[in-house]
Amino acid sequence: YQRQLDSHVAIPVAALKRRQEREQNEASESGGQDRRVVARKRVAALIYNLTNRQEIAGTLATLYLYRGSCYYSSASCTSLPLGEAIRQLTTEQYACALITDDDPSSPKYHAVSYLDDYIYRPDELQVVNLYEFTMWYFQRKTGNYRTAKLNFRESHPLYKSHCLGKRHIDVVPVIQGFRMPSSQNDNSNLACKRAVLSLILFKPFRSLADLIGESVDCADAMVWQSALDVWLPTRSTFVETIMINMQDYYIGQQRAKAESAAHAEAAVINHREGDVEADEDGNNDSDEIYGDNAVDQDYILNDDDMSVDEDMMNIRENGGGDAVVLDS
Numbered sequence: 001y002q003r004q005l006d007s008h009v010a011i012p013v014a015a016l017k018r019r020q021e022r023e024q025n026e027a028s029e030s031g032g033q034d035r036r037v038v039a040r041k042r043v044a045a046l047i048y049n050l051t052n053r054q055e056i057a058g059t060l061a062t063l064y065l066y067r068g069s070c071y072y073s074s075a076s077c078t079s080l081p082l083g084e085a086i087r088q089l090t091t092e093q094y095a096c097a098l099i100t101d102d103d104p105s106s107p108k109y110h111a112v113s114y115l116d117d118y119i120y121r122p123d124e125l126q127v128v129n130l131y132e133f134t135m136w137y138f139q140r141k142t143g144n145y146r147t148a149k150l151n152f153r154e155s156h157p158l159y160k161s162h163c164l165g166k167r168h169i170d171v172v173p174v175i176q177g178f179r180m181p182s183s184q185n186d187n188s189n190l191a192c193k194r195a196v197l198s199l200i201l202f203k204p205f206r207s208l209a210d211l212i213g214e215s216v217d218c219a220d221a222m223v224w225q226s227a228l229d230v231w232l233p234t235r236s237t238f239v240e241t242i243m244i245n246m247q248d249y250y251i252g253q254q255r256a257k258a259e260s261a262a263h264a265e266a267a268v269i270n271h272r273e274g275d276v277e278a279d280e281d282g283n284n285d286s287d288e289i290y291g292d293n294a295v296d297q298d299y300i301l302n303d304d305d306m307s308v309d310e311d312m313m314n315i316r317e318n319g320g321g322d323a324v325v326l327d328s
Contacts, residue, residue: 015045016042016045019041019042019045023038076169076171076172077171077172077173077174078134078135078138078171078172078173078174079173079174079176080130080131080134080173080174080175080176081114081176081177082175082176082177082178082197082200082201083176083177083178084113084114084115084177085114085115085130085200086177086196086200088113088114088115089115089200089207089208089211090208090218094113094114095113095114096111096112096113097111097112097113098110098111098112099112099157099158099162101160101161106160106161110157110158111157112157112158116156116157116158117133117137117139117152117156117164118130118133119206119207120152120153120155120156120159121133121137121150121152121153121164122150122151122152122153122164124150125150125164126204127204128204129201129202129203129204129239130200130201130202130205131173131201131202131239131242132238134171135167135170135171135172135173136166136167136170137150137164137165137166138164138165138167139158139162139163139164139165140162140163140164140165141161141162141163142160142161142162142163149163149164150163150164150165150166151163151164152164175201178193178197179249180194180197180198180243180246180247181193181197182194182247182250183243183247184247184250188221189221191221191225192221192224192225194228195221195224195225195227195228196224198228198243199211199212199224199227199228199231202235202239202242202243203231203235211227212224212227213227
């Protein structure tokens, strides 16, 4: 399996050439086809080959079963750097971007962190969580817009020059840095990790105290777990659906492992001894996708974008003993 291609254009071009060859063979056998039908099939096939097959395979299969079009358009996406959010909430060392300010009465550059837009959001967005905020809103320069402006609080570094805009179409947040652990895992560290990620993503907050309360130790795993238990019954239907969808990753993983084991068992029963050994080797290779030795990473992102699930211990490595809570 090749993770990166030298040329993304070569694949759809080669597929188009193969389709043209098939069309010529079919035309010679059947005496010609309707040009409109041929054109529609060419466009649909070209779009199919230009899309991310891993992302859309399930949807295309559904469309095929329901005799729908073979065309599927992916939704727009935006990054949600969850690792940076955790750093800003739990440490004093986190990344900032330098933004130029054209106002001569203000400093030329302002340091702005990822969470600043969310923490200093206007009061009318008080109950919006980080996940939904990323879906619906974006930072823009203040100007003469027809729509009502959503001004930041005055504590925002760009309060005078920027505001929030609302998207006309929701986008899909691509969570960078961490993968939500399974809710069925009994490991205490993973349970704590799930509590941390769930609260930061889905519970509205402006500070760490809004998530776990005042005067508590954020390195205490029980504090996060207790806060999660209190919050879960109050979550919205939308948030519950998103969390169920995240759990589906592990349900699919378990089903794949079960199917792989069933195929291996069938191979032992139905094939000769020599074939059995070969089949078992093949199944073991496939199991590396799901086994303990597999590389746990998202295919959407490159390694430089923190696609591999970070060791949460690293988030707090400069904080000494406080790293206990975020240990994955």
